[in-house]
Amino acid sequence: MTESTSIVTTRNKELTPSVWDMLKEIAPVMxxxxxxxxxSPEQATAIMLKGYELGLGVTSSFEFIHVIEGxxxxxxxxxxxxxxxxxxxxxxxxxDLRDEKGNYIGAQCYMKRGxxxxxxxxxxxxxxxxNLTEGSPTSSGKRGYGxxxxxxxxxxxxxxxxxxADVVCPDITGGLTTYLKMPEAFDTVTxxxxxxxxxVVSAPVAAIPEFVTPxxxxxxxxxxxxxxxxxxxxxxxxxxxxxxxxxxAKLGA
Amino acid sequence: xIDHLSYSSISLFLDCPEAWRRKYIAxxxxxxxxxxxxxxxxxxxVEDKIANPEKDILSIWGDxxxxxxxxxxxxxxxxxxxxxxxxxxxxxxxxxxxDEITKIKPLKLDVGTDTERPAIEQKVELRVPKVGVPxxxxxDVILEDGTPADFKTSKASWSDSKASEQLQSLFYxxxxxxMEVPVNWKFxxxxxxxxxxxxxxxxxxxxxxxxxxFLFRVIEQVWDAIEKQSFPLHPGSWRCSPNFCxxxxxxxxxxxxx
Numbered sequence: 001m002t003e004s005t006s007i008v009t010t011r012n013k014e015l016t017p018s019v020w021d022m023l024k025e026i027a028p029v030m031x032x033x034x035x036x037x038x039x040s041p042e043q044a045t046a047i048m049l050k051g052y053e054l055g056l057g058v059t060s061s062f063e064f065i066h067v068i069e070g071x072x073x074x075x076x077x078x079x080x081x082x083x084x085x086x087x088x089x090x091x092x093x094x095x096d097l098r099d100e101k102g103n104y105i106g107a108q109c110y111m112k113r114g115x116x117x118x119x120x121x122x123x124x125x126x127x128x129x130x131n132l133t134e135g136s137p138t139s140s141g142k143r144g145y146g147x148x149x150x151x152x153x154x155x156x157x158x159x160x161x162x163x164x165a166d167v168v169c170p171d172i173t174g175g176l177t178t179y180l181k182m183p184e185a186f187d188t189v190t191x192x193x194x195x196x197x198x199x200v201v202s203a204p205v206a207a208i209p210e211f212v213t214p215x216x217x218x219x220x221x222x223x224x225x226x227x228x229x230x231x232x233x234x235x236x237x238x239x240x241x242x243x244x245x246x247x248x249a250k251l252g253a
Numbered sequence: 254x255i256d257h258l259s260y261s262s263i264s265l266f267l268d269c270p271e272a273w274r275r276k277y278i279a280x281x282x283x284x285x286x287x288x289x290x291x292x293x294x295x296x297x298x299v300e301d302k303i304a305n306p307e308k309d310i311l312s313i314w315g316d317x318x319x320x321x322x323x324x325x326x327x328x329x330x331x332x333x334x335x336x337x338x339x340x341x342x343x344x345x346x347x348x349x350x351x352d353e354i355t356k357i358k359p360l361k362l363d364v365g366t367d368t369e370r371p372a373i374e375q376k377v378e379l380r381v382p383k384v385g386v387p388x389x390x391x392x393d394v395i396l397e398d399g400t401p402a403d404f405k406t407s408k409a410s411w412s413d414s415k416a417s418e419q420l421q422s423l424f425y426x427x428x429x430x431x432m433e434v435p436v437n438w439k440f441x442x443x444x445x446x447x448x449x450x451x452x453x454x455x456x457x458x459x460x461x462x463x464x465x466x467f468l469f470r471v472i473e474q475v476w477d478a479i480e481k482q483s484f485p486l487h488p489g490s491w492r493c494s495p496n497f498c499x500x501x502x503x504x505x506x507x508x509x510x511x
Contacts, residue, residue, distance in 0.1 A: 217382055226462035237465050239380035239431050
């Protein structure tokens with residue numbers, strides 16, 4: 001992962017009157033500064049309170065907790081930060097999923113904590129099915145240019161991480177805290193009417209189809225001479241991942 | 254949003270990723286240096302002369318110099334525009350240099366058609382696997398034998414090794430190869446040296462396919478760092494100086510001036 005997840009957290013904080021007074025005092029400053037993207041002092045207070053309960057620092061709370069549909073929710077990045085800061089995972093791996101032509105189709109996240117291990121996937125297909133890729137409607141009626149169009153790979157990665165975190169470390173993330181919207185829609189977990197997990201499935205890794213990472217140009221160079229690679233590509237140096245894959249297939253890599 | 258890279262952009266990133274961020278992401282204003290504006294004007298002048306051998310080179314220079322200054326925020330320092338204009342006149346009046354310029358013969362494109370033209374300022378586009386944007390550039394001239402070449406102006410002579418190590422050569426050869434233009438694997442640096450007695454250097458090198466793969470690796474890593482928003486400072490670079498970096502005062506300079 002490229003994002004920094006190094007934050008210092010403290011767990012099990014009790015809410016005391018002095019903490020509450022402090023949050024109320026800080027909130028208007030956070031709102032007026034316009035640096036934290038909150039629409040009111042009350043929203044700032046709610047975010048800081050949620051962050052405080054989870055053990056986040058004041059400014060980290062604004063980075064990792066967003067208000068989604070009126071509720072302060074922990075982002076997948078925040079969930080991972082909390083999990084990693086406590087060193088609870090025995091295994092963690094994020095992999096890009098690609099089809100046989102090497103085209104990006106989604107992301108997969110594997111987490112292991114003690115005896116519980118889970119592999120979550122989130123694909124571009126899932127995103128389309130959940131209408132995430134359309135952007136938000138703007139005042140002109142047109143759809144906005146959203147992160148799903150700009151950074152689909154990163155968005156899939158964080159979704160997969162969020163799902164895995166919700167299953168493997170619900171105690172750390174505070175239960176249903178990541179704003180993934182309808183995880184049940186993707187057959188990953190069962191959620192009751194209150195939004196609590198009814199059943200956390202420890203999916204056997206063997207059941208997950210294995211995706212082979214296509215070779216890169218550097219991988220090909222380990223096996224073949226530059227001239228061979230270019231010859232297999234009609235005399236040209238490969239320009240795209242598709243061409244690299246075609247060369248690999250032709251050379252039997 | 255970055256929609257393309259160029260050789261100079263990649264070169265800047267390799268010199269200092271933070272300077273690259275300031276220029277291309279933060280879009281902090283940059284000032285043109287006198288050598289840069291001189292190089293640009295000189296380069297246009299030589300290209301014009303090659304395309305139109307019948308024209309008088311000093312009269313071309315008279316047009317190219319003001320055109321290069323137009324719209325530029327040049328930081329002249331102790332220099333003056335006249336000084337640089339006269340420097341151009343001095344070099345272009347040198348018989349040996351002028352003889353060399355007239356020997357440069359460009360390849361002819363679309364021969365026998367209405368669009369027949371010399372291969373000057375050819376746009377090329379390179380694609381590198383895993384790099385989300387094209388790398389765009391312009392080859393100054395493709396010589397008669399198919400060798401791409403680049404004009405340079407320099408205060409001092411170039412060494413053979415300096416010319417052979419330029420990534421720019423590989424970039425152009427790779428782009429031509431991808432565009433299915435037959436390449437002879439050679440590249441020429443045509444250097445005008447601003448010494449007391451002006452000089453012209455033609456440094457030509459042959460490259461190997463393996464070098465193109467090295468270039469691709471460099472570009473892949475630059476792009477990877479850009480995507481990860483990794484822009485470390487590079488204080489050891491030659492560029493990290495008030496003389497060469499537009500961002501020095503806002504960067505290292507603010508610590509040094511205290």
